[in-house]
Amino acid sequence: MNTVIDQPHSVSLHSDHFYLNISVLCAVMAFAGFLPSYWMPILHANLHIPRVAHLHGIIFFSWTMFFVLQTWLAAHSRTAMHRELGLVGISLATAMLFTGTMVSVSGMNRFIAMGFADEARAFAIVPISAIAYFAVVFAYAIANIKRPEIHKRMMVLATVSLLQPAVARWFIYFLAPPDAIGPQPVLLTIAPGIVADLPLIYAMIYDKQTRGRPHSIYVIGIITLVAMQVLRVPVSTSTAWFAIADWLAALSG
Numbered sequence: 001m002n003t004v005i006d007q008p009h010s011v012s013l014h015s016d017h018f019y020l021n022i023s024v025l026c027a028v029m030a031f032a033g034f035l036p037s038y039w040m041p042i043l044h045a046n047l048h049i050p051r052v053a054h055l056h057g058i059i060f061f062s063w064t065m066f067f068v069l070q071t072w073l074a075a076h077s078r079t080a081m082h083r084e085l086g087l088v089g090i091s092l093a094t095a096m097l098f099t100g101t102m103v104s105v106s107g108m109n110r111f112i113a114m115g116f117a118d119e120a121r122a123f124a125i126v127p128i129s130a131i132a133y134f135a136v137v138f139a140y141a142i143a144n145i146k147r148p149e150i151h152k153r154m155m156v157l158a159t160v161s162l163l164q165p166a167v168a169r170w171f172i173y174f175l176a177p178p179d180a181i182g183p184q185p186v187l188l189t190i191a192p193g194i195v196a197d198l199p200l201i202y203a204m205i206y207d208k209q210t211r212g213r214p215h216s217i218y219v220i221g222i223i224t225l226v227a228m229q230v231l232r233v234p235v236s237t238s239t240a241w242f243a244i245a246d247w248l249a250a251l252s253g
Helices: 002-033 035-043 051-075 079-084 086-113 117-123 125-143 148-160 164-175 186-196 198-211 216-235 239-252
Strands: none
Touching (some): 002 148, 002 198, 051 079, 051 086, 051 148, 079 086, 086 117, 086 125, 086 239, 117 239, 125 186, 125 216, 186 198, 186 216, 198 216
């Protein structure tokens, strides 16, 4: 009888430690991705970017640290504090939506001023769609806060969806020509996106081992995430998207 009673608790603790592990993995990927283009230049006082970009970086990296903290609290049965800090997460996510959009539009306008109008408007779909995807997933996670099996998986999906810019920095660092200027072609964002999605494969494998099959949240999540990363290519040069990009550019003007 004791074995039957204790087993769910043991499985729950093992699950909570898995989420701590995957949150640390996401944080490491985020930090390492921006190491050559952000953290190292800051260390050497050799980074000159707009203040809003610094604010954006601080807020987005704070999210990864917050995710680690929340999974650590869950793994150590500090559920009361985990719930109390939920409002902090909502505040961070809201700030991310605003600063992420501001930096995306600012970058688009900067490239337009440099003479890359069509390329800038096309590339803007990458950060803007990522922010929109994060917002939808995060909102669904909050709506299911009383359904932990859905909530925690949605939080993993939301955080993984933010990793593409970090992974892309390594692709640029190692593969881009040293004299390259202007926005990156949208087609070249697919490979970093697929690499950034790999933590979801890790999560699906864990689900397969512990519950017999991956949770539908992960299955639907990775399908929609990859679909978005691929469909950006044709949509980015469409008349409809250019109209949206021009509207966003006008808002900041």
